[in-house]
Amino acid sequence: MSATAVHSLWTTAAEPISKIPAPKIEYGQLSPTLIVVGAALVGILVEAFVPRKSRYYAQVFVSAVALCAAFAAVVALAADGYGTTKAHIAAMGAIAVDGPSLFLQGTILLAGLLALFTFAERRLDPEAHGNRVDSFAAQAAAVPGSDTEKAAVKAGFTTTEVFPLLLFAVAGMLVFPSANDLLTLFVALEVFSLPLYLMCALARRKRLMSQEAAVKYFLLGAFASAFTLFGIALLYGYAGSVSYATIAQVVDGRVANIDPALANTTGNDALLLIGAAMVVMGLLFKVGAVPFHMWTPDVYQGAPTPVTGFMAAATKVAAFGALLRLLYVVLPGMRWDWRPVMWGVAIITMLGGAIVAITQTDIKRLLAYSSIAHAGFILAGVIATSKDGVSSVLFYLAAYSFVTIGAFAVVTLVRDAGGEATHLSKWAGLGRRSPLVAAVFAVFLLAFAGIPLTSGFAGKFAVFKAAAEGGAAPLVVIGVISSAIAAFFYIRVIVLMFFSEPKPEGPTVAVPSPLTMAAIGVGVAVTLVLGVAPQYFLNLASQAGVFVR
């Protein structure tokens, strides 16, 4: 390098700082996420500075206030028109503030709030040495069965760290469906996944199973993340940018000023196809679609049930949101490439989930496979590639998440000496022993099965209607057949609860605190309201059905 060249480098570097533009951050529009992240940080400080006795109360208070405030912020933004007319891309192109974002963020925050109630439940587990305990390990670091663990239990420790972890996960989920470039997408993915891996390992009972679930989830999740990241790199090579808008332009053939370093790769379709496939694969892993579903039953079964409920509801909402944005904003130009593949995935997901669920004997595994089948139904709506498709998926996700959290909250109530009695045989005759709990669970099961007058039916109808209008009639027929198969195992549980004789040494139904009752009550109320009078929420979803580009 010549002396002058070096000199010019030096002078460029020495130019006044003021020429670097300061990033423009719209704090108001990002406030839902910022509030939750801020509260999570406060939660960590609470862990560090607040005495152990009052930590639980401080954490629950901070988390509840933060989730409510963030939800209020979402509502305020939506009322201000950010969901429709004022929708735009904030934070230097990283975050989209538009209808789908706000709708999904609202859903995630409400799901998070209900999940918080089940996390904070302290009346179900018998008191350990005079201390009220929740469903989480006394001391996560203590080896299961060791003396340290016994000491921790005796001392009445509880893992109050779950609350900041929950908030971090919620924060990541808030960003995930609104991410407008691939790197933000990836960061959000990791931000919500890592706390989930951790929370999966924190069960108080059956700790080895819980840790095994966490390891499985972590390994497979890390693998999927790596795929996503590799895909992102390939897409960057293809488009010369990670921004959704730029990639979409390149896909449409409008290549603006090619970076000379990427001249050989820009516009190379092989990179696009492989890259897009890998990113989509990562997202399909998160929604638990077949053939990327292997982790679901093990993790759902092993994780503490409140965490399972949260994961099943909120992760699905966030991941489907991100998938929708990716397919509708970035890749609409290549829908003839991805639609056949997604058809295939939707079909095997619906059928696979429904068929395998029939043989399950554990209620949590059963719900896991049912969640896989539901992922297939939602995919049918995703494939519609229409505005109706988006709004039907939004509605389905909202309806589904409340049913799911409610159903898992009921699972936490049915207990015997070994903790939760999740084996199906133990649920025999529950309807005789506690008619109310069994009736509530039956409502949730009927909603899962899509029986009219429940939210499940309205959601299923919306999704299938969008798919049929999009020309996917065979998909609708297969969806209907899988619904019939799925109905079989939901009904089986109802038969077991109501028509079987109760076993003498069967489980008891614990009386929960108002927290869990609230979570279940809200779940039932939303299930019935969305089933009988869904119009207001359908309007909301259809107003929110347009992505900002």
Added chain:
Amino acid sequence: MSFPLLTATAALPAVGAVATAAVPAARRTAAKWLALLVSLATLVLAIVVLVRFDPGGARYQLTESHPWIADFGVRYELGVDGIAVALLALTALLIPFIILAGWHDADPLETGSRRWRPTQGFFALILAVEAMVIISFEATDVFLFYIFFEAMLIPMYFLIGGFGDRAHAQGEEAASTQRSYAAVKFLLYNLVGGLIMLAAVIGLYVVAGNFSLQEIAQARANGSLHMATSTERWLFLGFFFAFAVKAPLWPLHTWLPNAMQESTAPVAVLITAVVDKVGTFAMLRFCLQLFPEASKWATPVILVLALISIIYGALLAVGQRDIKRLVAYASISHFGFIILGIFAMTSQGQSGATLYMVNHGISTAALMLVAGFLISRRGSRLIADYGGVQKVAPVLAGTFLIGGLATLSLPGLAPFVSEFLVLVGTFTRYPAIGIVATFGIVLAALYTLVLYQRTMTGPVKPEVSAMPDLKARELVVVAPLIVLLIFLGVYPKPVTDIVNPAVKQTMSDVHKTDPKPEVEAAK
């Protein structure tokens, strides 16, 4: 705005169901009386509907229309034509008898949990079924109809699976297993039918853009809504499949014998006399109106299936050893007649079919409820366990005989008129099918008379020698039904007057006229 009479007719039993379910566990009798009063009040409302309905007036009367789910193009639209009014009245009429007949069927045997309230549940579920059946008769919006067509499966399922006959030969454990098998079979058959219909409902929306029966039928008639032939046929098949499962038509009938055998007699009546009518009613209202061309296309196959139902059901009824199963197979045979009448596409056939739905409801209720009283006395459903009952319980035997004679369509009793109309209507267009169907009547005589002979005549079996005759409550149930059977057998005009205009309109929907009477040209 006028008083929403149709909504009130459906809402009253629905509210009554909630109220009955909420009665405290100890106040069992209060719950029964509440349910009975609600069902009687519903009957009063149904009579008001009947009076306010003008057979010569507009096709759909007492209409109500409100927006409901605009996103799906769904409106809350109610309206009744003559066919719907007749079936609405039948439903409202039968429910009080069903409740009264099942007065003690759900008394708890053992004390379970403090909050376990089977009695309240039983009567609440019956009222819930009534509400849903009534609203499906009234709905003129396809989606609204579909919702209640499907939703009524759930209370029905709990009625079948949760409550059975007290005494069972193989003990309570086996009884409960068989009951839940029957309930699951019922639910799965109907749910699969319903879900296939769901696909067709969605398809109809994609084609038509809304769910209003009147709008679609009108658009179909004036040609503004064109359906490709194959689309129409697929949609027709989707709808018809669900209704054929519900009706039930051979070979989709196998759930009915199980369900009727395992449930208590009043619930069995509820299934066959009330709920199943929704299937045949929906064929008339939805299949023929929405898909007239496809209905004509499918007619030959459906007629053959109906014919098989008639003969097969009757043959199997002859061979049954279980009283309730026998009645179930007889019902399958009768549903064959109803479907035959609908798809013969003649006005006698369809009038006969509608009349048949009403008469079959009453006659089956009479026969089955008396059979239920008989079974509850002896604790067995097997025909072989009875003999000589008419000597110890003459009133019971007499009412049983009248119910049986009505089932075999004896002239002078109501079902005769309808069966005759169906056969005449079929014969004018399809003579061969009409002739074969007549054998159904012969077989009906065989299975009912043999049933009567084996159970009621002959030497008195020792187990039945102390059998008490009908009690006052049971007489109150049976007597009005028998009076009705005789009255409608002698003077069916009130029903046919209401039904005939609606049938004419349905006939014009499918562009069919009755075949002209032919006279052999004199040589």
